[in-house]
Amino acid sequence: MANNFNRQFAERVKELRASDVRELLKLLQVPGMISFAGGFPNPETFPVDLIRQIVDDVLTKDGPNALQYGITEGYAPLREAIADRMGKKGVDTPKDNVLVVTGSQQVIDLVGKVFIDPKDVVVVSSPTYLAALTGFSVYQAGYESVPIDKEGIRMDLLEDRMKKMGKRGRPPKLLYAVPNFLNPAGVTMPEKNRKKLVDLASDYDFLILEDDPYGDLRYIGIHIRPVKAFDDEGRVIYMSTFSKILSPGLRVGWVVADAEILRRMVIAKQSSDVCTSVLSQRIAHEYLARGLVDPQIEKIKKIYGRKLNVMLKGMDEFMPSGLNWIKPEGGMFLWVTLPENVDSGDLLTRALKKKVAFVQGKAFFADPKDGRNTMRLNFTHPSDELITEGLRRLGSAVNQEIISKWDKSAEAEEKQMADAVKGSLIGKS
Numbered sequence: 199m200a201n202n203f204n205r206q207f208a209e210r211v212k213e214l215r216a217s218d219v220r221e222l223l224k225l226l227q228v229p230g231m232i233s234f235a236g237g238f239p240n241p242e243t244f245p246v247d248l249i250r251q252i253v254d255d256v257l258t259k260d261g262p263n264a265l266q267y268g269i270t271e272g273y274a275p276l277r278e279a280i281a282d283r284m285g286k287k288g289v290d291t292p293k294d295n296v297l298v299v300t301g302s303q304q305v306i307d308l309v310g311k312v313f314i315d316p317k318d319v320v321v322v323s324s325p326t327y328l329a330a331l332t333g334f335s336v337y338q339a340g341y342e343s344v345p346i347d348k349e350g351i352r353m354d355l356l357e358d359r360m361k362k363m364g365k366r367g368r369p370p371k372l373l374y375a376v377p378n379f380l381n382p383a384g385v386t387m388p389e390k391n392r393k394k395l396v397d398l399a400s401d402y403d404f405l406i407l408e409d410d411p412y413g414d415l416r417y418i419g420i421h422i423r424p425v426k427a428f429d430d431e432g433r434v435i436y437m438s439t440f441s442k443i444l445s446p447g448l449r450v451g452w453v454v455a456d457a458e459i460l461r462r463m464v465i466a467k468q469s470s471d472v473c474t475s476v477l478s479q480r481i482a483h484e485y486l487a488r489g490l491v492d493p494q495i496e497k498i499k500k501i502y503g504r505k506l507n508v509m510l511k512g513m514d515e516f517m518p519s520g521l522n523w524i525k526p527e528g529g530m531f532l533w534v535t536l537p538e539n540v541d542s543g544d545l546l547t548r549a550l551k552k553k554v555a556f557v558q559g560k561a562f563f564a565d566p567k568d569g570r571n572t573m574r575l576n577f578t579h580p581s582d583e584l585i586t587e588g589l590r591r592l593g594s595a596v597n598q599e600i601i602s603k604w605d606k607s608a609e610a611e612e613k614q615m616a617d618a619v620k621g622s623l624i625g626k627s
């Protein structure tokens with residue numbers, strides 16, 4: 199007998215919806231499909247031979263320890279090397295305030311576990327990283343969404359929202375932000391806004407979760423210090439990852455936080471996975487210790503910077519007027535706004551028939567009614583040739599979708615006129 203296990207499922211998972219992106223990824227197996235949908239690094243950048251060499255060296259020198267459980271906080275030399283790297287980015291931290299995690303996605307879960315009670319409000323940008331929304335939703339968070347402009351979350355609106363939330367008796371505990379090259383919109387928060395954000399956190403007593411997976415992937419302009427660099431009250435929890443600068447398959451990320459916050463996160467992590475894969479940590483450590491990570495970042499930046507240019511050229515060439523997109527200075531995504539009356543869901547159906555895929559922008563909004571005419575395009579995974587061909591197909595799908603909307607509105611207008619004429623004739627007769 200079929201069973202939906204409704205009696206057994208916890209209340210908190212009953213409301214969870216499968217991510218549109220995960221569902222879409224299943225469709226991408228169709229042969230010949232060109233995908234701008236995923237958020238995958240390009241495998242061309244993975245240093246397979248170097249990792250093989252490192253694994254061989256680690257297992258030869260210290261095999262039994264590399265294959266053993268480790269302490270929850272992480273492999274001490276890796277924590278040290280990460281602390282050192284953070285210093286170079288403008289964040290001075292002792293190694294004891296660094297926790298190694300199983301992909302930075304784990305930080306979202308740990309922050310949820312440690313801070314979020316049902317209905318607690320998390321402030322997010324609108325749009326924001328989809329898996330942060332799903333991650334906090336597991337803990338039954340509520341959201342306060344603040345729109346973005348080219349400088350990320352709109353600071354002019356934020357303070358007002360904080361005041362309103364306080365008045366409603368639900369001041370937020372946490373603000374989640376991706377200040378560098380926001381996934382999905384590619385925008386970057388300038389330094390003055392980062393400082394202001396820390397001031398607001400202090401004035402309105404909330405914490406900031408600063409998610410920075412893309413900070414090293416800057417193709418244009420100069421590095422901006424993390425929000426954490428301006429934090430002298432321990433309110434900023436900073437997270438980053440080796441996924442985009444080495445390999446996502448290793449599942450190694452890190453968090454830098456105040457000692458008390460970190461202590462609670464360590465306890466929460468113990469019950470999640472005991473520790474992050476020691477072998478993966480050892481690989482990441484050797485990578486840093488041998489000075490290989492910076493040349494690797496340079497290599498990735500060269501490839502992705504070139505792909506971004508191919509993408510922008512293709513957008514200019516193939517997209518009709520009426521579309522807007524934000525030119526990112528780094529990261530992996532291009533965010534496109536379609537004309538108001540074009541629904542990116544209808545466009546996706548049309549695009550898939552032409553064997554090209556993207557992610558509907560609405561997936562990245564806490565309120566699924568928002569962002570209907572937006573889409574996210576990944577430019578790091580397809581080859582240069584496929585980017586151009588994919589945009590040619592997508593441009594044609596967009597054109598057809600816009601024309602079909604005109605036809606429909608012209609049809610509706612004609613019908614309206616005919617009805618009006620009919621009405622006036624009836625009135626006369």
Ligand SMILES: Cc1ncc(COP(=O)(O)O)c(C=O)c1O
Nearest residue numbers: 237301302303327381439441451
């Ligand atoms: C904004 C953002 N945060 C966190 C992650 C998680 O990365 P990982 O768990 O591989 O470190 C990603 C991955 O795409 C991301 O885009």
